[in-house]
Amino acid sequence: MKSLCVYCGANFNGDEGLKQAIVDLAKTMVAQEITLVYGGGSVGVMGVIADEVLKLNGTVTGVIPQFLMDKEVGHKGITQMIITENMHQRKQKMADLSDGFVILPGGFGTLEEFFEVLTWLQLGLHAKPIGVLNVGGFYDPLFAQMDVMVQHRFLKQANRDLVFNEADAAVLVEKMQNFSAKPDEVWFRDRNLT
DSSP states (O other), X not given: OOEEEEEOXXXXXXXXXXXXXXXXXXXXXXXXXXXXXXXXXXXXXXXHHHHHHHHTTOOEEEXXXXXXXXXTOBOSSSSEEEEESSHHHHHHHHHHHOSOEEEOXXXXXXXXXXXHHHHHHHTTSOOOOEEEEOGGGTTHXXXXXXXXXXXXXXXXXXXXXXXXXXXXXXXHHHHHHXXXXXXXXXXXXXXXXX
């Protein structure tokens, strides 16, 4: 992997465990010469991850729509900033530039981005690894919900297993480096999951 897209919140709650996880992720990425691709912001977890990668002399590419640049939330010190017309173009560009996706704690936008690239993987639209850096069990309820989806036969276990769930950044990136996509496409032929 030469680049990782990191989806994360535009807010930061000051949690020291989260800050340490971000530092560890930045160190892991820079040590492996992996470029950070992210939403281009200077605020929240977005700003923290960009700043940590930059402190280590890593490469940071931000992708941000013009309306957010106009609100002055764009990071001024990153390696490269790509400005798009809208959010859809932003998400597509971030995906195109990335060899994998890491999800940090965040809100609605983070979850929306996560499930979009996960759905694309399930559909075979890309074969890139997706990893959740599950800091302090933040995403445990989300993974529990995915298990409920499997139990109720709205989601196949093979597709549920496409996403990595790790609390340690180095372990997560290592697993992502060795990823091979094997989505279960049976539902294209047979939609009766009973």
